[in-house]
Amino acid sequence: MNESHKVILQVKNHAFTVSIDLKTIYSFDRKGRLIGAYVEGINYRRGFGNQVLRKWSQYDNGVRKRQRRLLTVRERQFFFWQMTEALRDIRENPEPYDIEIPRDVQTAYQWLQRSFDFDYGALEQDAERYHQIYKPVTILPPDQYYALVLQITEGCSYNKCTFCNFYQDRPFRIKSPDELDTHIKEVREFFGESLGLRQSLFLADANALIMPQKRLLTMLDRINKSFYILPDPDQRERLLSKRRQGEAAFDGIYSFIDLFTGEYKSEAQFREMADRGVRRAYIGMESGSKKLLEFLNKPGSKPELVDAVNKVKAGGVNVGVIVLIGAGGVQYQDVHVAETIDALNQMELQRDDFIYFSDFYPQTDTPYQLVADSESVEALNYQELRTQENQIRNGIRYSGTGDSPKLTSYDIREFLY
Secondary structure, eight states: OOSOEEEEEEEOSSEEEEEETTTEEEEEETTSOEEEEEETTEEEEEOTTSOEEEEEEEEETTEEEEEEEEOOHHHHHHHHHHHHHHHHHHHHOOTTEEEEOSSOHHHHHHHHHHHHHSOHHHHHHHHHHHHHHOOOOOOOOGGGTTEEEEESEESOSSOOOTTOOTTTTSOOEEOOHHHHHHHHHHHHHHHGGGGGGOOEEEEESSOGGGSOHHHHHHHHHHHHHHSOBOSOGGGHHHHHHHHHTTOOOBSOEEEEEOHHHHHHSOHHHHHHHHHTTEEEEEEEEEOSOHHHHHHTTOOOOHHHHHHHHHHHHHTTOEEEEEEEESTTHHHHHHHHHHHHHHHHHTSOOOTTOEEEEEEOOOOTTSSHHHHHHHTTOOOOOHHHHHHHHHHHHHHSSOOSOTTSOEEEEOOGGGOOO
8 A cells, every 4th residue: 555544453342343434433242253344435334144244224205215135245355355365464564554553563463364364255154143043033122222232032922913024934932941951051152252342131032022921931040140241220320330441241131022922921020030130121112093903913902911011010120112103104104103192101111111112124925015905005105204203202291301211213124134
């Protein structure tokens, strides 16, 4: 290279970054696996299956919209080739570079070596091992994207919603305690030194908490013996101290939950979960309208949803309530908005809870479009989606005070584990 390029090698407790001219930034875990990158204004996120999600923004009629797509195999190969060549040149031909290493020079160069050793071929082999350990991890809540997933169940216990294909490839089943022990062992070996980058533990798949209580508590006890889980959320400094020392430490256990579980489990049973580190359960309410829920073939009613959420809360477990924006199109929008606002206003939500607004994207190979076409349902456009979301936001009683739940958007297309 004929000109000097500014390179910053930054060693963190559980990650390593390489910045080149502040235009290109690569981030790696402690094993050397790429986590994500920022290249010429474009964000990239790599999943453990070695898929790469490209994310950017563009304007459409003056409206800024987020875009995303997975790289093709050829694009991925070229992307990783460019990255590996750039990193290798920095390591083996440092003279043309202005290299800054804020701390621990020796460790920085060791990690740099790991990162370009983990080239495309090595990442493909790593992905094969990942697929041996996990069934596809199809979805997580946004605040759990850096969770350590433990698949103590597989599939969805209901699996009949007309719009969802997340678990069509597998029947629902609960793993045995011995299977859990094996799974934990394999997961720990796979993550290795990079385990500390994970912030929490997430129990997959769709509704791990549905299993019989005695069996669930056995699972939770084994998980607590295998990992450090913060015993009290108010003792967060203890958690941060462990992480600063390079240890893997988790702020709690999280899981999806369905209406059935919220109904048949008691407040005392949720308290037993909370005592074992379960911090938040996420429920796909979708809508407060029974009419729309029936159209989606989603079980439940507004009173049942409200009672389930409030029971979970009374048991000491926080909740994340997911609302679909645009489900049922124009035909259902008025009842959807009114009944959803009413349902949310009856829930006893607080500052450690979430309300997620998720734009409705009917997935491929589902019955939704056939059902929608049979009723001549007209989908909402982008601006109508935003209008519906704002109507619900403005209608609920949570005013943004210090004890209010967090209200946030949730785009399922941006998830990649």
